Amino acid sequence: MKKAIYYLNQFFGQIGGEEKADYRPDIQEGVFGPGMLLKNWLEPDIEVTHTVVCGDNYFGSKKDEAVEIILDLLENKTFDVFIAGPAFMAGRYGFACGEICKAVKETFNVPVLTSMNVENPAVEMYRKDIYIFSGGRSAATMRKDVPTMADFITRLLAGEETLSAREEGYFPMGIRGETFVKPPKMGADRAVEMLLQKLNDDEYETEIPIPKIDKVPIAPPLADLNKETVALVTSGGIVPEGNPDGIQSASATKWGKYDITGQGELKAGEWETIHAGFDPSAANENPNVVVPLDAMRHFENEGKIGRLYHFLYTTVGTGTSQAEASRMGNEIANELLEANVSAIVLTST
Amino acid sequence: MQMANIVTIAKTVGANRIVQTVSIPHPLGDPNLTEEEQWNLRRHRVGVALDGLMQEIEEPSIFDVTI
Numbered sequence: 001m002k003k004a005i006y007y008l009n010q011f012f013g014q015i016g017g018e019e020k021a022d023y024r025p026d027i028q029e030g031v032f033g034p035g036m037l038l039k040n041w042l043e044p045d046i047e048v049t050h051t052v053v054c055g056d057n058y059f060g061s062k063k064d065e066a067v068e069i070i071l072d073l074l075e076n077k078t079f080d081v082f083i084a085g086p087a088f089m090a091g092r093y094g095f096a097c098g099e100i101c102k103a104v105k106e107t108f109n110v111p112v113l114t115s116m117n118v119e120n121p122a123v124e125m126y127r128k129d130i131y132i133f134s135g136g137r138s139a140a141t142m143r144k145d146v147p148t149m150a151d152f153i154t155r156l157l158a159g160e161e162t163l164s165a166r167e168e169g170y171f172p173m174g175i176r177g178e179t180f181v182k183p184p185k186m187g188a189d190r191a192v193e194m195l196l197q198k199l200n201d202d203e204y205e206t207e208i209p210i211p212k213i214d215k216v217p218i219a220p221p222l223a224d225l226n227k228e229t230v231a232l233v234t235s236g237g238i239v240p241e242g243n244p245d246g247i248q249s250a251s252a253t254k255w256g257k258y259d260i261t262g263q264g265e266l267k268a269g270e271w272e273t274i275h276a277g278f279d280p281s282a283a284n285e286n287p288n289v290v291v292p293l294d295a296m297r298h299f300e301n302e303g304k305i306g307r308l309y310h311f312l313y314t315t316v317g318t319g320t321s322q323a324e325a326s327r328m329g330n331e332i333a334n335e336l337l338e339a340n341v342s343a344i345v346l347t348s349t
Numbered sequence: 350m351q352m353a354n355i356v357t358i359a360k361t362v363g364a365n366r367i368v369q370t371v372s373i374p375h376p377l378g379d380p381n382l383t384e385e386e387q388w389n390l391r392r393h394r395v396g397v398a399l400d401g402l403m404q405e406i407e408e409p410s411i412f413d414v415t416i
Contacts, residue, residue, distance in 0.1 A: 018374075060372075061372045278373050282380050290379050345352060
C-alpha cells in the first residue's frame with residue numbers, strides 16, 4: 001500500500017482558531033478534520049499515515065523556519081505523496097500549502113498536491129511548480145474538492161494515464177505536451193477551422209494559450225517627498241469604534257474614509273479593527289500597529305513628507321475577491337489622485 | 350508603497366515597492382516588546398517605506414529593514 005502525508009493549518013488540524021495561529025509545526029500519526037474525508041477516498045490503495053499541522057501566522061511570519069522544521073519532521077518518514085489543504089480562498093493558508101508542497105517536492109522528489117480557489121493569490125505563485133486543484137471559496141465545498149484530488153492521486157500513484165490540467169481540474173502548470181485529438185483531425189484542418197471562427201467573431205479555443213501577465217507599471221520616484229502629500233490606506237480593517245459605515249469583516253465590498261485631522265495617533269477605544277482574518281487583540285490595544293499614524297505624524301513634523309493627507313482609507317482584505325479589491329483600489333486611487341496625493345503607504349495584515 | 354508581512358504575496362498581486370512588516374496581526378508592533386522598542390521599530394520601518402518612495406527601481410523591490 002502506498003503512503004501519503006497530509007498538511008493542515010491549525011484550524012483544520014483541530015488545534016484552534018486565530019489564537020493558535022502561531023502554532024509551531026508538528027507531526028502526528030493518523031488523520032484529523034478533513035483528513036478523515038481524504039482517508040476514506042484514498043483507501044484502500046493509499047494510506048494517510050501522518051498529519052503535519054502548522055499555524056498560518058507561524059508559517060507566514062517565519063517561513064524559512066517553518067519549512068525547515070517540517071522537512072526535518074518528514075526526514076525519517078516513508079511516503080509516496082504529500083497533500084495539503086484545500087485552502088479555499090484563505091490567503092495565508094494557501095501560501096503555506098503552496099510553499100510547503102514546493103519544498104517537499106524539491107527535497108523528497110514525490111508528487112505534491114493541494115487545492116485552492118482561483119482567487120487565492122497563492123495559485124499564481126505556485127501553480128507552475130505543483131498541482132493545485134481548482135477548489136471552492138470556502139470549506140462548504142470540501143466534500144467536492146477533496147474527492148477530486150483523491151481520485152487524481154490514486155490514478156497518478158497507480159501509474160495510470162492522467163489527462164490535461166483542464167480535464168483533471170488543476171491549474172495549468174505551463175507545461176506543453178504532445179497529444180492526439182480524438183477523433184483524429186489534421187492540424188491544417190484545425191487551424192483553418194479556428195481561423196474561420198475567429199473571422200466570424202465566433203468563440204474559438206487556441207491550442208497554444210499564451211499566459212497574460214498582469215503587471216503594474218512602476219511609479220517613478222518622488223524627488224521632493226518633503227513637498228508632497230502622502231496618504232495612509234489599509235486593508236487591515238481599522239475603523240472608528242462602532243464601524244459607522246458597516247464595512248464587512250470578511251469578503252468586503254465596501255471601503256471607508258475617515259478624517260484624521262488633528263490626531264497625532266490612533267487611540268485605543270476610538271479606533272478598532274473589524275478584520276475577521278486575524279486575532280485583533282494587538283491591533284485593538286494599539287491601532288497604530290496596523291495604521292502607523294503616530295510614525296507618519298513624526299515624519300510630517302520632521303519635514304520628511306510635506307503633508308499627511310487628512311483622510312485615512314480603510315477596507316478589509318480577507319476573503320475579498322480580486323475583482324472587488326481591484327474596484328475598491330481604483331475608486332480609492334481616483335479620489336486620492338483628485339486630491340493631489342502623490343504617494344500612499346498601504347498597510348496590509 | 351505596500352507594507353506587508355508575506356512579501357511574496359504583495360509581489361504577486363503587483364506591488365512594486367514593498368517593506369516587510371513584523372507579523373499579520375501586528376504589522377508594525379510586537380506585544381512582546383516594550384512601548385519604546387515598538388515605537389523605534391515602527392518609526393524605522395515607516396521611514397524605510399518613505400525612503401523607498403524616493404528611490405528609482407527597475408523591478409519590484411523589497412526594501413531592507415534593520416529593526
